[in-house]
Amino acid sequence: MSSRKQLRKLAGARRGVIVPGAFNALSAKVIEDLGYEAIYVTGAGVTNMWLGMPDQGFLGLHEIADHTARIRDAVSVPMIVDADTGFGNALNVRHTVRMLERAGADCIQLEDQVAPKRCGHFSGKEVISMEEAVNKIKAAVDARHDPELLILARTDACATLGFEAAVERAHKFAEAGADILFVEAVTTEDEIRALPQRLSKPQLMNVVIGGRTPIFGAEELGSLGYGIVLYANAALQGAIAGMQKALTVLRDNKRLDEETAPVVSFAERQRLVGKPEWDALDRRYT
Known part of the structure; x- marks a missing residue:
């Protein structure tokens, strides 16, 4: 099964599969x-x-x-790519989808914010008109070469127009051909529980540590009917915490030893980047 079909199956199962965010290969x-x-x-x-x-x-x-292509070369699991607003109007969205599909995306996420966009949990967001947003989703759907490529439509309308307006937009995105729906930055537990009842397409719930949306466990979100539980920046926040911890120890102690330092071992780092496989190739070709 292709990675795109795998992702479609995962989202359709609506069991709250956890999808962490990656910021590099x-x-x-x-x-x-x-x-x-x-x-x-x-x-x-x-x-x-x-x-x-x-x-x-x-x-x-x-x-x-470029990041998408590098990550695609590094892993084989299905990959959702955040394409922000599509980097322009509907014609730009068409180009964006073509380019990211070639780079190896299995699913492309597009949102309805006014450019330049902001993090979904920042203040000061604005959204484009319903008509423009729907046409951008239509352009994305029309642009894909592989019909198995998924389009994930996100609305940020909750923050500016309210929950009902966001639900209405999500309905329109589904009618335009979006495969997965994402209502960003809902602020109450009742809204979280309501969305799977209000929308028929598979949905993504974004869990932001320290954000505006109440945090539910993935199992509970799966039981409510969410297909994907996104932890977009858990790895990033963990990486920053790890760097701060290791570098604080180095600053204070003036040394780091592999046995006691808060770091992975040299051998583990080489394993993760595939050093044994590269060594095998080196032996094969020399």
Whole structure:
């Protein structure tokens, strides 16, 4: 089964599969190595880790396509790619989908914010008109070469227009051909429980540690009918915490030893990046 068919099956099962976010190829390999069934290429994570900047629309199409291709080469699990607003109008969305499909995306996420977008849990968001948003989803659906490529439609309308307006947009996105729906930054437990009852297509719930949405466990979200439980930046937040801890020990103690330092071993790092496999290839060709 292709990775796109695998992802379609995972979302359709509506069992709350956890999908962590990857911000580079190594984080993707860690996620796959730990047994997760899919990954999410996070625009916020790539922006934070690659540019050292906040998630406010600073990443471009060619940059996210480059990261997508590198991550696709590193892992085989299904991959959802965050394409922000599609980097322009409906024609730009068409180009975005073509480019990310070639780069190896299995699912492309598009949102209805005004560009430049902001993190879904920031203040100051605005959304485009319903008509423009729907046409961008139609353009995305029409653009894909492989009919198994999934389109994930996100609305940020809760923050500006209210919950009912967001549900209405999600309905329209489904009618336009979106395969998965994502109502971002709902703020009450009742809204979380209501969405699977109100929308027929498989849905994604974004769990943001420290964000505005109440946190439910993945099993409970699965029982409610959510297909995907996204932890877009858990790995990123963990990586920052780990770096801060290790570097604080180094600063204070003026040394780090593999046996006692809060770091993975040298051997584990080489295993994760496939050093034994590269050594085997080296022996084969020399």
